Amino acid sequence: MRKLSLWLPGLAFVVWAAVWAITGTLPPHEIPGVPTGSIHNVRVELHHDCGTGRAFLGGTLRQVNGRVVTPVEVRLIGVECSRVIPAFAVIDLQVSAKVAPSGERASLVLFSESSDALPQVVTSAPALMAWASGIRASLRNLCAALPGFGGALIPGLAVGDTGLIGADLEASMKVASLTHLMAVSGANCAVVIGLVYGMTALMGMGRWLRVVLSLAALALFVVIVTPEPSVVRASIMATIALIALSRGIPIAGLSALAGAVLISLAVDPWLAREYGFVLSVAATAALLTLSAPIARILARWLPHSLALACALPIAAQVACQPIIILLSPSIPVYGIVANLLAAPVAPLVTIIGLCAALLSDIPLVGELLVGMAWLPATWIGGVAEIVNAAPFATLPWPAGVGGFVLALACSAGIIVALSGHRTAGIITAATATVIAFAISLGIPLVTRWTMPPHWTMAQCDVGQGDAVIVRDGAHIAVIDTGREPAALGQCLDALGITAIDLAVLTHFDADHVGGASRLVGRVAHVVHGPTADEGDDAVLDSFRAGGATVTQVWAGDTVNLGHLAFAVVWPARDIPVEPGNPASVTVAISDVACPERCLSALMLGDMPAAQQITVMRRYPIARMEVVKVSHHGSRDNAPELYAAVHAAVALIGVGAHNGYGHPTAEAIDMVRSAGSTILRSDVDGLVVLSQNQTGGIEVWREKSH
Structure with a gap:
């Protein structure tokens, strides 16, 4: 068994790396007769519940325009269910279709951006899956109150449903390094x-019966929460451990983890490229290997427990931080403390x-139980909010592959130091951190030194989202904030902005x-x-608590910023629209x-066509x-509007490889046909606009082409 515990983890790592590399080069499966951009009638088997606020839905394509096709995985975007x-x-x-990039699980990305075309159920879900969906919906309804x-x-x-988590809470949880507590993870399987197993042991049941009942409970739990990547890893690892226990075979934790990785990749190779799976494996490996030496060092000053x-x-952060850098290039300063308090x-x-x-x-039992769960859940959210409001809650870190390599070197240095080579490890980690x-x-x-000093407008590179800065002398306005506080903060720092006169929140999407x-x-x-719900109101309440005045605006209102007038042209009081994109x-x-x-500009938020x-x-345009450009360059835009505006410059806030297919080819052609020069945050990075002496627009780009 000792030999197995030595070579099996190495084999699992080699297999994972090979599968990751191979799947990254696989071209998407082509479906003849499905031109991109055209409207198609498709039949899809869903992999997730529709109608819970989830941005992406996975599915398997069965038919296109009445024709049976080879089943392929697809990603559905913009699908609304009543x-x-x-x-x-x-x-x-x-839907309209777009071929997914190479290296993605889905072969096609299917867009349904019209709320009028609601999906029609052809075949109901199996009884067990429908029951599990009902369980999730019941809990969501209880908690919504x-x-x-x-x-x-x-x-x-409890059940992996994150539909009630608003943008403000999500941002706070990220800053506090508590995102693993927003949804079901491998730790929940262990719970x-x-x-x-403990309850059946107390009841005096035999080992075999305890194992069987534990496996049955685990299988039911996976059905209820859906097989997310970290849940898949944990459930297979737990099954291996329970079977070994039932047979009286000792098995090392690393061997069980390696076995779970090998089985998972054999069943679903695309898990190798799922961040949730990789982070789950890395965190588990760190807990099994690093927590003990770290605890021995800390025990010199702290009680053993x-x-x-x-x-x-600490072990989990050392292992996972290099991977997290690829998702969010910042270091959560208080993450370890937050986890100690909340986890x-x-x-x-x-x-x-x-x-x-x-x-x-x-009757009343569900209400009583969610009331009991509300107190510890509120404690978790409160910890996240306190950490988010603390000074220096995050520190910037280089993005992309370079940031990953530096973070990996830092983590490797810490691991080397823990293994006994303290001086070499500390030097490696310190050098990577300083760089x-x-x-x-x-x-x-450097950015501030090279950009024009008298700029009037800037588009921040905040990934898949919008954040535009408008300046009139010393007066500053921010239109939307993007998804990540750290990304917005880096943009404001690069522009030298510390105080803001006006913030325009077009709508409350994350x-x-x-x-x-x-x-x-x-x-x-x-x-x-x-606003649509309490999550939206909470965003506004946080601004009020910070000393801002908060005002809802309608078409016909005007807000002034120095010499600039922000004339509101939508939404209108006399035309009912639902909150969100239509009310941008x-x-x-x-x-x-x-x-x-x-300077003149039209800021459209995510307004549909x-x-x-x-x-x-x-309104006289x-x-x-x-x-x-509205909605990050989606298909849902009106060419007539852009032709009428005939702007010199069109700004598109969009994330690289965003998965939504933004900006679409149709949107790019539409904007270019209107005579506009397109500036994209994924291609150009931070963009700064200024006016020359003749009134023309000069463009400064962070990224050179």
Whole structure:
């Protein structure tokens, strides 16, 4: 067994690396007769519940335009369901198609951006899956009535449903390094198995019966929470351990983990490229190998139990941080402390919340149980909020492969130091850290030295989201915040902005207000459109708590910023629209003190084409120097509006390889046909616009082509 524990983890790593490399080069499966951009009637078997607020839905394509095709995996975007449709139901819907990039699980990306074309259920989900979907929906409905952040977190921790988590809470959890507590993870599987195995042991059941009941509970739990990547890893690892236990065979934790990795990749090779799976494996490996030596070091100054408690989040962060850098290039300064405070109560939320879901049909029992789970869940959310509001909650780190390599070197140095080579390890980790901080802190300085000093508008590179800065002398306005506070903060630092006069929140999707916490306490006035729920209200409450005045605006209102007038042209009081994209606050910006050829811009948020046409009919659209293209360059845009605006520059806030297919080829052709030069945040990085002496626009790009 000792030899097995030595070579099996190495084999698992080699297999994972090979599968990761091979799947990254595989071209998508082509389906003849499915031209991209055209509208198709498709039949898809869902892999996730539809109607729970999930941005992406996975599925298997069965038919196209009535023709049976070779089943391939697809990713559905923009699909709206009037009711919850359970996973594994088969639906018909109208979509446009785009071939997915190489190296992705899905062969096609299917877009349904019209709320009028609702999917129709052709085949209901199997009874077990429908029951599990009902369990998740029951818990979500119970928790929706609870106040604060606690109700939003319970469904995620108990059954993996994150639909109630708003952008503000999600951002706080990321800053506090608590995102693993927003949804079911491998740790939840361990909680369920430990509870069942312990209870059956107390009841005097034999080993075989305990194992069988534990495996049955695990299988039922996976059905309820759906087989997310980390759950797959944990359930297979737990099954290996339980079978070994039933046969009296000792097995090392690393061997069970390696076996789980090999089996997982044999069943589904694409798991090798899933961040959730890789992070789960890395964290588990770190807990098995690094926590003990870290605890021994900490035990020199701390009691043994406290040293072990501190060692667990330290080990996980050492192993996972290089991977997390690829997702969010920043270091959570208080992440370890936040996990020490929040993680111990997470099993209570999981157990009580799961019981509430299973017993929700019994009058008052479900309400009582979610009320009990609300307190520890609120504690978790409160820890995240406190950490998010703390000074220096995150430190910048270089993005991309370079940032990953530096973080990997830092983690490797720590591991080398723990293994006994203290001096070499410390030097390696310290050198990587110094280089990373030098790059992160030096880039904003270089950026500020090279950009034009008298710029008037900037588009931040905040990934898949919008954040535009408008300046009139010393007066600053921010239009949307992007998804990540750290990304917005890096942009503001690069522009040398510390105080903000005006923030315009076009709507409350996460990719537009997720970075709002970065502005709290720094902005004087916030204007916004209609809110949809308590999560939206919480974003506004955070601004009020930071000293800002908060105002809802409608078409006809005007907000001033120095000499600039922000004329609101949408939404209209007399035309009902649902909150979200259709109600995006749209502003026409003009310089009232400038006679001609001065800054003018139309900021469209995520306004759909139907509302764009309505605005054209109600508001005299004149030529503008700048247009912010709606919805990151989606198909849902009106060419007539862009032709009328005839902007010199079109800004598109979009993330590289975003998975939505933004910007679409149709949108790019539409904007170019209107005579506009396209500036994209994924291609150009931070973009700064200024005016020359003749009134023309000069463009500065962070990224050279």
